[in-house]
Amino acid sequence: MNDDEERPSQRQGARPGPVEGDTPQAAELAQWLRERTAGLTVRQLAERFRYGRSQWSEFLRGRKLIPLWLLEDVVTALVPGPRNQQMQRAIGRELLEAAEHADAARRAAQAPQLPDGTAHELQIRLDDARQGQIQAQQTLHSLTRLIYTFLSMVADLRQRCATLEAERDQARQRLEEANATVTQQRLAESEQHLAATEQQLAETEQRLEGVEDLLARTRWEQQEAEYVRIRALQRAEQHRRAYEQRTGDTPTEPVDEETGAVTLPQLWEYDHALEAADAQLHAHSARLSAIRERLGIPAPSQSRRPRTILGQVVPDPSADSPDNAPTSSGSVRADSTDNADGSATLASSDRTRANTPGAVGSAAGAAGGPRGRRRPGRRTVLVGMVCLSLLAAGAWFARDQWQPSPSDSQVLRRADKRGELVIGTKAGQPGLSMEKDGKWSGFDVELARRIADRLGFPEDKIKFLPVGTNSRETMIKNKKVDLVVGSYSINAEREKEVAFAGPYLLTGQRLLMRKGDTEGTVWVNDDETGSLYTKEVRSYVDLPPKTDVCTAADSTSQKKLESLKTESGEKQFDVTPLTDYDLCISGLLDTTYEVLSTDDVILAGYQAKYRNQLVTIGGDMSHEKYGIGMEKNDSVLHDLVCDALEKEISSGRWDQLFKDNLGKIGVEETSPPPRTRC
Numbered sequence: 001m002n003d004d005e006e007r008p009s010q011r012q013g014a015r016p017g018p019v020e021g022d023t024p025q026a027a028e029l030a031q032w033l034r035e036r037t038a039g040l041t042v043r044q045l046a047e048r049f050r051y052g053r054s055q056w057s058e059f060l061r062g063r064k065l066i067p068l069w070l071l072e073d074v075v076t077a078l079v080p081g082p083r084n085q086q087m088q089r090a091i092g093r094e095l096l097e098a099a100e101h102a103d104a105a106r107r108a109a110q111a112p113q114l115p116d117g118t119a120h121e122l123q124i125r126l127d128d129a130r131q132g133q134i135q136a137q138q139t140l141h142s143l144t145r146l147i148y149t150f151l152s153m154v155a156d157l158r159q160r161c162a163t164l165e166a167e168r169d170q171a172r173q174r175l176e177e178a179n180a181t182v183t184q185q186r187l188a189e190s191e192q193h194l195a196a197t198e199q200q201l202a203e204t205e206q207r208l209e210g211v212e213d214l215l216a217r218t219r220w221e222q223q224e225a226e227y228v229r230i231r232a233l234q235r236a237e238q239h240r241r242a243y244e245q246r247t248g249d250t251p252t253e254p255v256d257e258e259t260g261a262v263t264l265p266q267l268w269e270y271d272h273a274l275e276a277a278d279a280q281l282h283a284h285s286a287r288l289s290a291i292r293e294r295l296g297i298p299a300p301s302q303s304r305r306p307r308t309i310l311g312q313v314v315p316d317p318s319a320d321s322p323d324n325a326p327t328s329s330g331s332v333r334a335d336s337t338d339n340a341d342g343s344a345t346l347a348s349s350d351r352t353r354a355n356t357p358g359a360v361g362s363a364a365g366a367a368g369g370p371r372g373r374r375r376p377g378r379r380t381v382l383v384g385m386v387c388l389s390l391l392a393a394g395a396w397f398a399r400d401q402w403q404p405s406p407s408d409s410q411v412l413r414r415a416d417k418r419g420e421l422v423i424g425t426k427a428g429q430p431g432l433s434m435e436k437d438g439k440w441s442g443f444d445v446e447l448a449r450r451i452a453d454r455l456g457f458p459e460d461k462i463k464f465l466p467v468g469t470n471s472r473e474t475m476i477k478n479k480k481v482d483l484v485v486g487s488y489s490i491n492a493e494r495e496k497e498v499a500f501a502g503p504y505l506l507t508g509q510r511l512l513m514r515k516g517d518t519e520g521t522v523w524v525n526d527d528e529t530g531s532l533y534t535k536e537v538r539s540y541v542d543l544p545p546k547t548d549v550c551t552a553a554d555s556t557s558q559k560k561l562e563s564l565k566t567e568s569g570e571k572q573f574d575v576t577p578l579t580d581y582d583l584c585i586s587g588l589l590d591t592t593y594e595v596l597s598t599d600d601v602i603l604a605g606y607q608a609k610y611r612n613q614l615v616t617i618g619g620d621m622s623h624e625k626y627g628i629g630m631e632k633n634d635s636v637l638h639d640l641v642c643d644a645l646e647k648e649i650s651s652g653r654w655d656q657l658f659k660d661n662l663g664k665i666g667v668e669e670t671s672p673p674p675r676t677r678c
Contacts, residue, residue, distance in 0.1 A: 150215040470579070488628070514591075548593045548595070
């Protein structure tokens, strides 16, 4: 047998390298984890559990600590017998707790400077951090219980769907037989039975869809709770060491609190269970946000909203996530007729017609009218085009004659009463939007300042608020921000919830990787051996299947990455969505991930910051158009923002902002795209 024939079997049996934990406790945990996962390669573990191969390799080598919820999932899935599971779960938790405390102590010892303050202040901060850790632990346990409940509900609803599908098929067969053999009364009964079965199936599928979306949202909150718990533990250790160093005494220990429990209704009460679970998720999210704010933990995140369920809110005909993320159900929904960038295929004057009463109905009629109608002749088409042109010209003429005032906008009136315009933007994006020592800078920030000034809010009347990729729609609809100017891609799904002005910038999705040791190469991970090697990569197609990639959660980049396949049909990427690009950068630099993928203007900032370590590769995988987000029901605000943006562009100020910010980090000079949303 030649080498090529032997390689698959060798790779199948490959195991991670030696244990290399940063602490003895981490090494002991890794050894225990290896024993529990014996017989499985990192590829098999990555396919079975929701973590990439590189991360599994790090867990098994002791370089990273496995999350608590993942540890419990591993025990449940791989350890036979309830009694043995209970014993191993207790051992694993004890080992993980010891490793976490040892890691926190190691980090605190390596910290260049311990927190300042009096002994009393340090004790208060320590107690606060410990309390935050306990609350995050309670939230984590509650979310884990919710996940198991949702998994049971999903399994039950899928079985119901299968049963109803079989009953529907039988009803169809009986109806076909009835057409030829029975009376009109029996025929009507068969038709009614078929219709009732199809209705039950549709309602069951709707509930299944809602549960699956809540399950995805709960998994996300679970990861957030784990992150907050670890950060709170690290903060507590820092304050403990600072207290001991200042006083020479051991700080007082907190009183133990029992972990909170979550009580859910019976599984058959799906509507009530979903309503209760949604309320619990909101409470958990608010609790985590409060802990973050109190302890100063970065990267706040709003979780994705649940999908609508029948009888409570209006069903959404397409993917529910803000970035068109595909659902976990097997059904495939029809895409909208919009272009890739979310713009309609008609002319820009459609914006005027879309705001005219009856426009929606007209569009629906055009798309789904009765078949067999005579196709309109050339004269009809020409007359229609002339009428549309006159309507569009009249609408723009009316707009030019009527100049809206900021006082006519409910959002701007609210901001004026508040005394400041609140603008949401992304934090930590060099060249676009950065916050340092309380001062904001970058292309998006400066453009937002210019537009706010034209709206009547000078710089001292502007408040910038950090927003996450998956929280922007929520913050706009909940009136937490008045505008969002923060690498906000326009697409059809988002336009169902918010309005956009612009676009003001065109960008494309690319890859950021670690530079190799020779020119033109990058570092790639061999997931089977855990070792790194260099390779020349010009495009994502040059990467091996299931390459570990990090991107922002609920972003358009995430959807694109998850859709890519190799020539053999395998997934091109194992995608890890995180709340913050800084977390992705940290993972890229410490080899947790092989690739960071997002818009090229964002990557350019990170490449400029880490020019000796990182490199951007490949052509554009997709194109995005950045817009200014706002409430849908304030047309005056939309017109005012469009006018302000147009003046910034026509005056040449846009070009100067581009050169001063994006040009300095190497972004190629370009022109603003047509404002199709104005």
